[in-house]
Amino acid sequence: QMRSKISLIKEKSNTDLVNSEVQDPSTLSFKEQTPTDTEITSHQYSIRAGLVKQIASGIYSWLPLGLLVLKNIEGIIRDEMNKSGAIEVLMPCVQPANLWQESERYNNYGKEMLRIKDRYESNMLFGPTHEEVATDLIRGMVKSYKNLPLCLYQIQWKFRDEVRPRYGIMRGREFLMKDAYSFDTDYKNALNSYNSMYKTYIKIFKRMGFTPIVVRADTGLIGGNLSHEFHILASTGESTLYYDNKLPELLKNEDVESLKSIYAVADNIHHTKTCPIPQEQLSLSKGIEIGHIFYFGNKYSKPMNAKVTTQNGKNVNIHMGSYGIGVSRLVGAIIEAFHDDKGIIWPEAIAPFRIGLINLQIKTGKCVEIANKIYKTLKSDKVLYDDTEESIGVKFARMDLIGLPWQIIVGKKAVSENLVEIKNRVTGEVKEIQIEEAINRFT
Ligand code: ATP
Ligand code: MG
Ligand code: MG
Ligand code: MG
DSSP, X not given: OOOXXXXXXXXXXXXXXXXXXXXXXXXXXXXXXXXXXXXSHHHHHHHHTTSEEEEETTEEEEOHHHHHHHHHHHHHHHHHHHHTTOEEOOOOSEEEHHHHHHTTOTTTTGGGSEEEEOTTOOEEEEOSOOHHHHHHHHTTTOOBGGGOSEEEEEEEEEEOOOSSOBTGGGBOSEEEEEEEEEEESSHHHHHHHHHHHHHHHHHHHHHHTOOOXXXXXXXXGGOOSEEEEEEEEOTXXXXXXXXXXXXXXHTTTTOHHHHHHSOEEEGGGOOTTTOOSOGGGEEEEEEEEEEEEEEEETTTTTTTTOEEEOTTSOEEEOEEEEEEEEHHXXXXXXXXXXXXXXXXXXXXXXXXXXXXXXXXXXXXXXXXXXXXXXXXXXXXGXXXXXXXXXXXXXXXXXXXXXXXXXXXXXXHHHHHHSEEEEEETTTOOEEEEEHHHXXXXXO
């Protein structure tokens, strides 16, 4: 009996969420959906490959393939955050306005904040960020220096009513962020927490398959005076980065202090006149902001009265930092950095499946048998199986568009000579090998 791709995804997610034909990523992607706003490749590919579907400006539903990528990205972030000693929590999306009045950000935040009223006419908002909630969470709970250092993180949906939502999921209005908040007794300890996150971020992005460029940054609406942005290089990036050409080499070893000492900034704070390094030592690239870390001392703990007693019995405002990663933006940003004219080229660590299995001879019983056997032998969470009756051309194009790292192609020769083709999506290289060898290679 044949199995469709969607039944496979259903198995993987172990739910009944995927139960209609409409959600078959292949039908969604290739035939019916033509992107209307094709400003940028990642946007076009994320719609055509059936990763997401827009429901309103800047608001998306995540389809099976897109969700798998999102979960893989989350998984890497969660793992490295846990390793750093941070503790996962989940704070609410909807926040009471009074917390923001306390911190005096309610009026300043402006139109990016989605303000709502509940049935009692209380002012509420859909959280664009969570500094206030995090400060409120620990004040009263954490009383002594003995409870610090502490770093809490969450992976949660935010809403920012962006002036111009564009580039698809890269600048959504609703988007998924990993945000973390560190709490320390003094500047020195807070700096340790900051540096530890700096390091953790580099590890996170390297595991996703790329080395980020880290630049000193403006603190904007979050406040404070120490801040770094993490960027993925892509020619279509909104930021221009200026950095010492020694930076990429230094990023290999991750010594945070030397990384911080080198000249690296984004366009909004770079000035040719004040640039401390000679022109010929300066690299210039386009980047997409995928992470941002801040140290802001007592900016929130002071107005919100979050204090701890120190070892000497003094009562001091907690020193805080916050640390964001654009989880859903990364899906788009990684496509923007890894694609060709045929489609997406997922780095292995975040690919929705490792292998795409294509059966070209759907009407040949023997061929179906072989493809089914390969499918069953390789673990199902690794393989996306195209057993549709569509033309060979559609199947090839679709699999390239979806961009899994490997393809196993089962055709006539599988029956006559026991051979299948394996294709590497990065190099495009195709090799004919024995069926058993193909199976061994991917188990
Ligand atoms: P940008 O400069 O792109 O508007 P930001 O500086 O306003 O981003 P931060 O407040 O630093 O964003 O939030 C932390 C991270 O959240 C950002 O580094 C980015 O990766 C992600 N992010 C911010 N806004 C969006 C958005 N509208 N859609 C998707 N991800 C976003
Ligand atoms: Mg912004
Ligand atoms: Mg920014
Ligand atoms: Mg930022």
